[in-house]
Amino acid sequence: RSVLKTPLKQEATSPSVLAEIQPDRQSLTTPPKPKETPPPEPWTPTSNLKMLISAASPEIRSREQRREQSNNTSKVLQAKHCLQEHVLGDEYQKSQPSRKEKSLGLLCHKFLARYPAYPTTSENNYICLDEVAEELNVERRRIYDILNVLESLHMVSHLAKNRYAWHGRHHLSKTLQALKKVGEKKKYSQQIQMTKKREYEREFDHNDEKNEEKARSFGSTKHSEMCFVELPGMEFRAASVNSRKDKSLRVMSQKFVMLFLVSTPQIVSLEVAAKILTGEEQLEDLDKSKLKTKIRRLYDIANVLSSLQLIKKVHVTEERGKKTAFKWTGPEVLPNTPDTNLATISMTCPSPNSESIPSKEQCSKNLFPSRGKQNFTRHPSLTQLVKSTENDRRKVQSAPTSPVKISASTDGNLPAFPSKMAQVPAITKHQLERQSKKEKEMKMKFSRSVLECNLSLPQTVTKTEAPCSSAHSQHPALSQPLGVCPPDHSSVSPVILSQPHSGVSYAVYLHPSQAPTVTTYNPSFMVQPLPHANVTGIKNMNPKLLNKITTEEGDNQIATDEPTKSFTAKERPPIKSETVSRRGLKRSQALQENNVIKKYKRSFDTSLTFFPSGYLIPLTQCTHGSKASFPDKEKAGLCSLQHTTYSSPIAGVIPMTRSELKAVNIPAFQITPLNIMLSPTSIATAPVLRNSCLNSSNTSSAQNPSSSFLNFTLQHVRLIPAGVQVPADPFLQHMPVSSQSENVNHSSENTNLQEVKASENILQLLDCAGLSGNNFSSFQPSVPKEPQESQTVTENFFLTPGGPNRVSSLPANSDGTDRISQGTLYIPQQKLEVSED
DNA sequence: TGATCCCGCCAACGT
DNA sequence: ACGTTGGCGGGATCA
Numbered sequence: 001r002s003v004l005k006t007p008l009k010q011e012a013t014s015p016s017v018l019a020e021i022q023p024d025r026q027s028l029t030t031p032p033k034p035k036e037t038p039p040p041e042p043w044t045p046t047s048n049l050k051m052l053i054s055a056a057s058p059e060i061r062s063r064e065q066r067r068e069q070s071n072n073t074s075k076v077l078q079a080k081h082c083l084q085e086h087v088l089g090d091e092y093q094k095s096q097p098s099r100k101e102k103s104l105g106l107l108c109h110k111f112l113a114r115y116p117a118y119p120t121t122s123e124n125n126y127i128c129l130d131e132v133a134e135e136l137n138v139e140r141r142r143i144y145d146i147l148n149v150l151e152s153l154h155m156v157s158h159l160a161k162n163r164y165a166w167h168g169r170h171h172l173s174k175t176l177q178a179l180k181k182v183g184e185k186k187k188y189s190q191q192i193q194m195t196k197k198r199e200y201e202r203e204f205d206h207n208d209e210k211n212e213e214k215a216r217s218f219g220s221t222k223h224s225e226m227c228f229v230e231l232p233g234m235e236f237r238a239a240s241v242n243s244r245k246d247k248s249l250r251v252m253s254q255k256f257v258m259l260f261l262v263s264t265p266q267i268v269s270l271e272v273a274a275k276i277l278t279g280e281e282q283l284e285d286l287d288k289s290k291l292k293t294k295i296r297r298l299y300d301i302a303n304v305l306s307s308l309q310l311i312k313k314v315h316v317t318e319e320r321g322k323k324t325a326f327k328w329t330g331p332e333v334l335p336n337t338p339d340t341n342l343a344t345i346s347m348t349c350p351s352p353n354s355e356s357i358p359s360k361e362q363c364s365k366n367l368f369p370s371r372g373k374q375n376f377t378r379h380p381s382l383t384q385l386v387k388s389t390e391n392d393r394r395k396v397q398s399a400p401t402s403p404v405k406i407s408a409s410t411d412g413n414l415p416a417f418p419s420k421m422a423q424v425p426a427i428t429k430h431q432l433e434r435q436s437k438k439e440k441e442m443k444m445k446f447s448r449s450v451l452e453c454n455l456s457l458p459q460t461v462t463k464t465e466a467p468c469s470s471a472h473s474q475h476p477a478l479s480q481p482l483g484v485c486p487p488d489h490s491s492v493s494p495v496i497l498s499q500p501h502s503g504v505s506y507a508v509y510l511h512p513s514q515a516p517t518v519t520t521y522n523p524s525f526m527v528q529p530l531p532h533a534n535v536t537g538i539k540n541m542n543p544k545l546l547n548k549i550t551t552e553e554g555d556n557q558i559a560t561d562e563p564t565k566s567f568t569a570k571e572r573p574p575i576k577s578e579t580v581s582r583r584g585l586k587r588s589q590a591l592q593e594n595n596v597i598k599k600y601k602r603s604f605d606t607s608l609t610f611f612p613s614g615y616l617i618p619l620t621q622c623t624h625g626s627k628a629s630f631p632d633k634e635k636a637g638l639c640s641l642q643h644t645t646y647s648s649p650i651a652g653v654i655p656m657t658r659s660e661l662k663a664v665n666i667p668a669f670q671i672t673p674l675n676i677m678l679s680p681t682s683i684a685t686a687p688v689l690r691n692s693c694l695n696s697s698n699t700s701s702a703q704n705p706s707s708s709f710l711n712f713t714l715q716h717v718r719l720i721p722a723g724v725q726v727p728a729d730p731f732l733q734h735m736p737v738s739s740q741s742e743n744v745n746h747s748s749e750n751t752n753l754q755e756v757k758a759s760e761n762i763l764q765l766l767d768c769a770g771l772s773g774n775n776f777s778s779f780q781p782s783v784p785k786e787p788q789e790s791q792t793v794t795e796n797f798f799l800t801p802g803g804p805n806r807v808s809s810l811p812a813n814s815d816g817t818d819r820i821s822q823g824t825l826y827i828p829q830q831k832l833e834v835s836e837d
Numbered sequence: 838t839g840a841t842c843c844c845g846c847c848a849a850c851g852t
Numbered sequence: 853a854c855g856t857t858g859g860c861g862g863g864a865t866c867a
Contacts, residue, residue: 099865102843129856141845144858161851161856249858293860299842324840 102138104300108146108307110136115166125166127156145249149304152228152253175229176261176333182229183258188276192263195275229254252277252294253301260311266328269316270298302326 100106111132119125127147133140147164150156154171156164183189228251255277259268274294305311310330316323 099841099843104842139845140856141858142843144856148858289861295840296842296861297859299840303842 103303104142104145105303105307107136107138107142108304111143111146112307115168117168118170119166119168125168126159127164127166129162129164145300146304148249149253149301150308152250153257153308155308173331173333176257176331178229179254179258180261180333183255183262186258188255188258189262189264191276192259192268192272195272249297249301252297253305256298256301257305257310260326260328260330261333267314267316267325268328269323269325270295270302271323273298 114132114135115125115127116123129140129143129147133143136143147156147158151158151164154175155168156166159165228248256268256273259273259276260266271291274291277298278291278294302311302313305326306313308330310328311326312329314325314327316325
């Protein structure tokens, strides 16, 4: 249709980016183009916005200026242009903004400009889809794209229909850390290598079927299903997200980010990413079209990430040509960023294999042992179960986790350390920091082992790439997947990860197929320790591939193999259904019409929010530390919430409001430090932990491990009757029961103390109850004198089968999942040149 | 051309 | 029955 495109695309006429030309458009072509709402100023020239825009490109800037200048005259201009066009005989299309102006990237910029990077809780940080769409003058569909990516980074969360909460970058740091961890667990770096290698082989060694086979087999084990990494306090979100067949942009986005975080030169090409993210269908015919689609999606994601400045496009030049890729430019993600929070992250795997981990699901899985090892299909009868569970979750509202600054010294995002620093062994950094802050003995104690471990984590350091892959296995860390995770278990394997010093620990529930099992075994891999991180002359089995990688920045990096073109020969052309019906029109129109109406109809049902099952105790971002480090006002804000009701997956909804909780001294926050995982199911499958006792805990109890642990435990220990909210026990001062909500003021300083106390109480309680094997007592959240260090908890607990309800602390390390670090893999070298665009 | 990726159809899902 | 989400891929643009 639009036959021509005036080369003058951005002629002054194109205020495009804005909505000023709407009228034109409307009349012209695209009928569906909604938004005629001339609501200019979508993006009120926020200084911020301007900056972004200008930063985006001079072109845009000038355009902007022009726009402003002629703002008033725009009408005239428009008319004029219209006229011209008519005269020219060109369709009005000319007046349409150029493609670029409509790019997702730009749109994202605009979108981001509307919200503060670090919103304060006092602000009304919610996003209304309709409004945004309208103001930015784009279809909702586009907004979804952005939101999905942002959601994957926990920068926003879906509150309700049409409504999202804006968190900004408060959680970014944590999220990235989590993603990195998960990425490591999934051995993405290896996968990347494999993928590259495979490609290479296809290109050069077509005849070498053997290798390929091997490679494939390896790759296939890495079945990467959809798993959404969640952050505490935001689980529900993910849950809701899980419902859909998550091929979701969300998941893809996370994975994409993971790739960056785990790969050494933090450069990832779309092709490689697409392949890996495709989840390994590679075995089969590399469905070309599928890959293509994936790449399309990745472009979308990349655009958003670029807008967030987390990545940037670069060109990787290799023998076979230039290839575009993206380079991570986001904050350095250290495994152990000093952060005052302890986060519990869980990974939800919705795919057919592993649903959103609703406890029931888990149980079900146990009940219906999957036949296959990796591909168990959900029993039909479970579908409903799952559904309902998800449903519940969906309805649940999360406690408005107020964004909290993660650490006093840093914002959630911050590249905690200058890149230079990053080069230093993390351990050193942390130790120093700790010293300066007078870390507590205890903490040190806990972290020690981890520190050691971290030291050996290649990802931790860039330059000093520690080749001690083997060290991993030797340095068990607090975290680490239970060493007991059976490689081939069909059920979800719980993995507890923690980073004591950072206080960031989380649990990842991996599908067995993902559970990193020892990988060193694979012969197809050339696993060798690398003497130095920046070794570039690694030899590969394939001499032909010797190349050197270089980046502009001259980053230290390890040679990587950047395969080029697609290798696969010819695939049968994808059969596409040409059936295309036109009815979107009606829809978009309706949309417009409804916009106004909807606009006023959204409500923020804050009156009663439920926590998703399995999350009785929300691990909000509020921790003693952070709170302490905040100004009172902010503190107050942090914890100010609407009435929230917590529900227990087991007992059902517990009519407890947050305030009540507080009254009971069990504020969500205080539990935060506790990272207890409970996954009977998983545990049950763990050989080491396998214990019949576990079975005693009724199946229904199986639940999503996580913050709900306490509740769960208490209930199951019968300290509190199921269905009842809180145990009337000596340790807990009050007994909250009413379901009515009250407002709570969390700003009081006492809160912290109280909370801490409560935590202790709880711990004691557990202890007394014989729930805690021992460590609970040792785990005592400390009242941070120094906010930033307040972080705490370094212990991880999980329920072991020692008894139906026996809680024991996870040994400071149990394994070495990360036995193989990417740094130890061999990969074909190639000459790579990375150039930025 | 191939790389990008906008656009919007339409299905899954929610209400 | 309609609204919200968002997977998906045709095909327009860009380089």
